[in-house]
Amino acid sequence: MSAVRAVRRRRWGHGRSGEWLLRVHAGLVYLFLYAPIAVLVVFSFNRSRLGVNLTGFTLQWYAALAKNDRILEAAWNSLVVAVVATLASTALGTLTAFAFARHRFAGKTFLEGLIYVPIILPEIIMGISLLVLFSSIGLRLGLLTVAIAHITFSMSFVFVVVQARLHDFDRNLERAAMDLGADEWQTFWKVTFPLVFPGILAGALLAFTLSVDDVIVTFFTTGPGATTLPLQVYSMVKFGVSPEINALSTVMLAVTMSLIVLAERLQRRKISGGL
């Protein structure tokens, strides 16, 4: 038994073909993903305005943030747009997903192609094309145009998510309900909707996230008084160092994390409960 063979044996027995390497690699990827976030969080509590030396703990940037009307207003704008876009796109996207799953009609493929446009084409194209549309019909740029734009791309994502859910949906369940005497209306509300709901919720969540985070499409479709948070951040980031941005990131991260934990909780309850 040669030494080489012995070594290989050991490796196979314990290393399992580089499992260890994979693990280290995964660790590095997480480091890559979280390093900038961690940096922002740490510096949001750092007293020094410039530079990277840790000079002491402070909450002053949070106080400053709380007083910064521009940021707060932008955040409010973002929220308004996101809520409107989420509601509208979820309704539209869901309805359309159902239509696609349940109906045959002329132009289905073409319509599906249109739905996929925002997913497969670079955002900038949608941004400028909507800008061209709005300016040629003379629609005033503002929250309304931003909301329209967001609804348009969000509904595509909602569509995809709900469609996937519907694809997994066992239509025998609907048949079973009707078989037991429920009419179409009762069947939809008692069986179909509750079962597809997690998909709709996931779609809505995605729509909300995309809307709240969008830079490019918003950049082209926004107007006076309709600055959203990402655009506000964009203009702030351009001036460079501002610890208020760090504070803002930390707040947003905290909000996101709590939403995820909340969603997880709900999900878990659902699992031990129903789905």
Place this chain on the structure above:
Amino acid sequence: MILRLLRRSPALRTLAAVGPAALWLGVFQLVPLVLVVVVSLASRGAHGGIEWEWGLHNYARFLEPLYLGVLGESLLTGTLVTLISLVVGYPFAYYVAGRPPETRNLLLVLVVIPFWTNMLLRTYGWMVILRSNGVLNTALQALGLTDRPLELLYTRGASILGLVYVLLPFMVLPLYASIEKFDRSLLRAAYDLGARPARAFLQVTLPMTLPGVVAGSILVFVPSTGLFYVSDLMGGAKTVLIGNLIQRQFTQARNWPFGAAAAVVLMAVSLALILLYLRLFGRREGESLL
């Protein structure tokens, strides 16, 4: 009442279900795209604005070495970003897909969380890290690894890093989906037949997960050409990608027709990629690219 009416007429039912989306998409998706194509065929006025002098001159202009160069540069950057994401993302997705289900979900959520905090803020985080007096340089100098700050930010490398950072999840998720579907007993079969790990990977795992590789590559490549703000912020506005070019035409140079032409070119390139993908891998009913 309406319900009864709808039950009677399937055509009406279909209309009620499809109508709203068709209308919306028609007005806000189709018309704008057509308008962009129309504008791309017009001319620029002396001080911006559109003059309705039709022609392909904007496309002709795009053929100038400068703009072909921009296109080439964008494609090159996109390719680089895609390759890096792939090389980073593949082993990662492979690892995640191999964990037990509970761990797996947690690991995936951890990938998505950053994705849910503002992209610009995360990009800004990298700026803080990479600046001359940033976290990394300070650390390197403190460790005595270098005596002068390294030039990290405002380089081409930085903007590629920024793009990889923003787009990595789009690579990881489809890769994960296809690796997770990959039946590892095939790998066992390959070992069983005497293949060593490298060969088993190249001849079995990789070809079997190719749809994920391609889907991920498209989802990374396509947006990478349009994300103008990353190269503005991380690259010091030095590199002009086609996204920057389009944005500049609309926001500075006031040449909408030319910007529209550039957008049409970008659209064409993206569509060509998608069609190639569909050609190669088809699409199973109800399955989406994502």
Place this chain on the structure above:
Amino acid sequence: MGERLGVSDVKVRLEGVRKEYGPVQAVRGVDLEVRRGEFLTLLGPSGCGKTTTLMMIAGFERPTAGRIFIDGEDVTDLAPFERNVNTVFQNYALFPHMRVFDNVAFGLRVRRLPEKEIRERVHRALALVQLDGYAARWPRMLSGGQQQRVALARAIVLEPQVLLLDEPLGALDLKLRKEMQIELKRLQKHLGITFIYVTHDQEEALTMSDRIVVMHDGRIEQIGPPHEIYERPHTRFVAGFIGETNLLEAEVAPAGGLHLLGVRVPVPTESLAPGSRVEVSLRPERIRPANGESPYAVEVRVTDRIYVGASIRLLARGPGERLLVISGPAGSSLSDALPGQAIRVTWDPADCVVVTS
């Protein structure tokens, strides 16, 4: 097959029912009468149109042609929820977001019965399927067999006059399947409900049914009670599909009877022209060792001897290298036959069934 029943005995009647999906002819014209309280099984290979037929009776598919009657009333155009027929689906189709209780109560709630009555009836139904303690469970917390019983309870709680069951045992493992077969059969007798039962498992069909409808390629091949289907298959397809058999070529002997494996077997052949070639089905378990008294016998050479616990299967080559399967109880003299050995076998003329193709 076609004997006409009194109207009041017929629960469900299908008249010339056809179903096409575009170019696919799923059901090509089925005429069928199901009797009140009968356990009728639709049996046939995958894709032969069993589910489609059932779905048309339930009202989920509309026949392309033909009519369907329940209790003499034409229900062809009624919606599923307007028919007094209930279905137990192939995969149970339990509502995953409702507990067992609410699943079973679903149909009663739709009918707006008082909650008190609902409670009573649900518990009675659950008790009937021996799941009384499970009302608060979620469907996914149940084993396959338990889920199947919930689906059953959900249907029978409505006291339907006809119950349709689409391969209700398809997903169960062998042991559970056997148990559930007995259970189902008992329940059906107890409740007196008409069962229309779909399966592609021949043994299951033989075990449970009052009558079996053998379907093939969208058509009915044969209808009859189990023993008739097994012992008197009309067609080559039925003979081959139900149980193991030897399909042998034979020639009608001039003097009557059949020439089969080189011997003349005195089978009644009135309706057959002498000299014509026919096909004969001969079950493995009907072939037995010949003794001195056998009027005719064939010598075969054993090639394989397969032990299956309760019985023994022999593979053997007869005249003209014809492969035969022979089986018998483990204790019989067949058990001693070793591969390579030659043995003489015989069978009763009555066991030769002439089939058409």
Place this chain on the structure above:
Amino acid sequence: MGERLGVSDVKVRLEGVRKEYGPVQAVRGVDLEVRRGEFLTLLGPSGCGKTTTLMMIAGFERPTAGRIFIDGEDVTDLAPFERNVNTVFQNYALFPHMRVFDNVAFGLRVRRLPEKEIRERVHRALALVQLDGYAARWPRMLSGGQQQRVALARAIVLEPQVLLLDEPLGALDLKLRKEMQIELKRLQKHLGITFIYVTHDQEEALTMSDRIVVMHDGRIEQIGPPHEIYERPHTRFVAGFIGETNLLEAEVAPAGGLHLLGVRVPVPTESLAPGSRVEVSLRPERIRPANGESPYAVEVRVTDRIYVGASIRLLARGPGERLLVISGPAGSSLSDALPGQAIRVTWDPADCVVVTS
């Protein structure tokens, strides 16, 4: 069970092999010797550790404790690709992106054989499994049974000395399954390869094996040839798992023999203390109608009569309402028994097998 073989007769040996996955004890200590050219079956219920045992032999799992030897060499730490053992996986694991030819050629290409030789050997292997015309097909264009044969060809083309098969027929329907059983068995004899075969289908195990290893909960319950396992089960588990049986309580009679269902049966009971209670396995097909000559008989009341084509099963209640299953060939006198009727049955003392629990 434990008779020691000459080293050269032993192809594979497992010594005290255990496997734990965290807290789960998948295999709890297995000692096993597999003979050269033997068809050995691992049989047991789902989750009993069959696959795990096989995977340790193939090299995909490392035992937590114990050693594995092939041809006397300790291979416990070798990688799968370093063992001259091939596997046919439960789901075939054909490479879907390679044609049949390339699937079969895979192992040969890994070994860098000249392309000409590869072509020859692949075609020979395909011919062996009767798929010679299928080389250019994609796996998904094959039926389940054909896929299974490709998987087999892919393994045997490498001429392994040991072939591991993990429920290779699990996904096939009954008919194809039966055909493939015969095919596999024939191939194994023809090639003289050692087969280690995993199944949870008792009938399959009985039909095909030279020896059966019955596993239960990570341990070996019994090893032996099929008839021994079926006729002389050592434990209650083995008796119940292999075929249908009646497990009856009995008492050792003071005068020797057993008190069973109210009669004394002259079973040899040397090793048992008089008056002690034991459990006895009595197969349904061993119970037969009693006649005048029977030294003892029991009266039972038939509750159900189940027709299964080739045979008849009766459910009956014996003394003390004890439920009995009785079966016999379709033609026997049992066929005439009707539900409700009382019949007298008997059995041979030799058919009473005392089992431990």
Place this chain on the structure above:
Amino acid sequence: ACGGQGGQAPQQQGGAPAAQQPAGEQKPAQEGAQRSGAEVDRSKLSKELNLFIWTEYMPDEVLQEFEKEYGVKVNYDTYSSNEEALAKLQAGGALYDVVVPSDYMVQIMISQGLLEELDKSNIPNLKNAGKEYLDPPYDPGNRYSVPYMWGTVGIVYNKKYVKPEPTSWGDLWKPEYKGRVVLLDDSREVMGMALQLLGYSKNETDRAKLEEAKKKLIELLPNVKAFDSDSPKTLILSEEVWIGQTWNGEAALAMQENPDIGYVLPKEKGGRWQDNLVIPKGAPHKYTAEVFINYLYRPEVAAKIASAFPYGSPNVEAVKLLDAKIRQNAASYPPADKLAQAEWITDVGEATELYDQFFTEVKSSK
């Protein structure tokens, strides 16, 4: 007293007609306008006002006080170049009330019919403006615009690394500043710098000369760390770059934070500009916009602006209120001779596109 320092009326270059009217003929319409703005007809005020202005050009405090005083909410968006502002206005749709374009851009906007005429009776505080800043050639008689701030484009540098003190645009080309140079992200300014270095005018329209400038800039590219019009001081202060082209106010701010920072106008003249308050055509709140402009002309308000963003203020009353430190900063208020020679940008008509194209080309070279 300092107002005179800045001196001269903007001169039109490139063959445009000379100023027709002597400065100062224009009299403030309302002699006794009250500082408190008492005459404002509050009933005519709108609820909101949309301001579109350069980044880093308007202190939040000033807006907040306006909001407080008049109950008008000010929304504001920012831009980084004149071209961006023009693009936004041309796109239509975005209805701004007040925009702050520079000299040549005002001329373009007027010629494009993008601006409203101002009702100066609503801007009595205009009387505080120094005469030399009024009646510019790009808007004779200030019919459409009033000055907001003025300043220069020159060289900012860090004395720690840049020795000796730079004197020429050419110093940016020195190899030792590889990767240490910041430039404005502005096609006219950057191309203009190269043209000046080559001895041409900033407003050159000759294609060959522009080509030459482009080549020159391509040589510079390895030295360029970033293009930044918004906040070049950040790069200077973080010592990311050592030298560069910037607006004077940015430099002045950097100098307040770090005494090592210096600012000079190059010997090739450098740039001179004046930004102006205008009301775009179709502005929804014109009256409020004029009230706002009038408010900005209050000396104490203008002084606040000029302290926060130390560019030159055209408001002579405000300059008197400024800290001496700011008033004496040569970056903000350069010596008259230097200022006099600094070159204005003018509209180059069709050539605008060449500037943009060559600028893109420079950026994409590598």
